[in-house]
């Protein structure tokens with residue numbers, strides 16, 4: 001999937017294989033490995049195709065060890081691909097590392113790029129110098145960032161005295177200072193309070209609207225929903241989903257729950273026989289039923305029809321699955337297999 005604009009990130013068959021020592025635990029294992037070393041090759045990123053357009057905001061999620069950081073390192077030019085091709089804003093990131101470095105920004109929520117003993121202003125000045133940002137641009141950008149990040153008050157403060165939220169705001173300014181076309185963000189709101197999270201998200205939305213491309217990893221669903229329209233899920237080095245956030249819910253959150261109020265007690269066995277693939281349970285009272293069904297097996301109207309044939313339905317409520325459930329399952333490393341396309345309610 002790509003946006004209407006020209007792609008700024010394009011990877012084809014991108015693969016990174018790591019060779020790790022294959023040794024049994026303990027001293028004997030180490031000794032045996034010394035005498036006869038064995039290695040296992042493992043693809044941390046496996047035949048990844050990726051096309052991301054200018055100004056797209058993409059959430060990149062996957063369980064621990066799925067290959068997120070390795071992908072970002074390949075895009076940032078820190079790692080050399082074992083095979084496949086990658087172009088970022090027109091350059092090969094590992095061959096043209098310097099050019100690439102000017103075009104990208106990287107922010108790790110748990111690591112600061114500010115100099116601990118310098119004031120925020122001095123850190124930003126060093127970065128200005130490093131990236132060759134003109135004085136005029138520097139002032140303009142800081143003014144622009146100040147509106148959302150409230151940077152002015154932070155400029156004279158030494159980095160180590162900043163609160164976590166303040167530090168993140170200063171780090172965001174540092175990341176975007178040189179006007180990168182692409183920014184990779186790793187957990188940008190981790191540990192922040194709600195107000196600070198909101199200003200980070202607002203800032204990111206603004207940068208995306210201004211044309212910056214964002215690839216973000218986050219466990220916080222609000223980050224994903226507030227900033228990104230597109231979701232990419234990586235599992236064991238392979239991309240298993242790439243598309244609209246809403247479509248991910250359609251694809252993975254299959255279960256719907258129908259809560260029904262009826263006017264008289266119900267024969268549960270007869271109902272279950274009529275809906276063999278659904279789970280029919282008594283609710284909080286004998287006049288309440290809860291039907292959990294797979295929307296690829298039944299339509300909501302089908303379930304309601306089966307119920308109304310046996311009982312008078314007084315009221316009902318259909319609970320839709322949440323995208324949050326999908327992302328939680330991804331992070332829990334639950335196996336995700338794309339369901340067949342088909343029935344929709």
Ligand SMILES: Nc1ncnc2c1ncn2[C@@H]1O[C@H](COP(=O)(O)OP(=O)(O)OP(=O)(O)O)[C@@H](O)[C@H]1O
Pocket residue numbers: 018019020043044062063064065066067068069070071
């Ligand atoms: N330098 C390396 N040498 C050998 N194996 C590595 C190296 N870097 C990563 N790996 C392995 O590659 C796989 C993918 O790792 P990666 O760090 O990309 O995952 P991740 O999705 O970013 O995980 P996390 O959410 O835990 O950061 C893991 O199995 C990891 O152990």
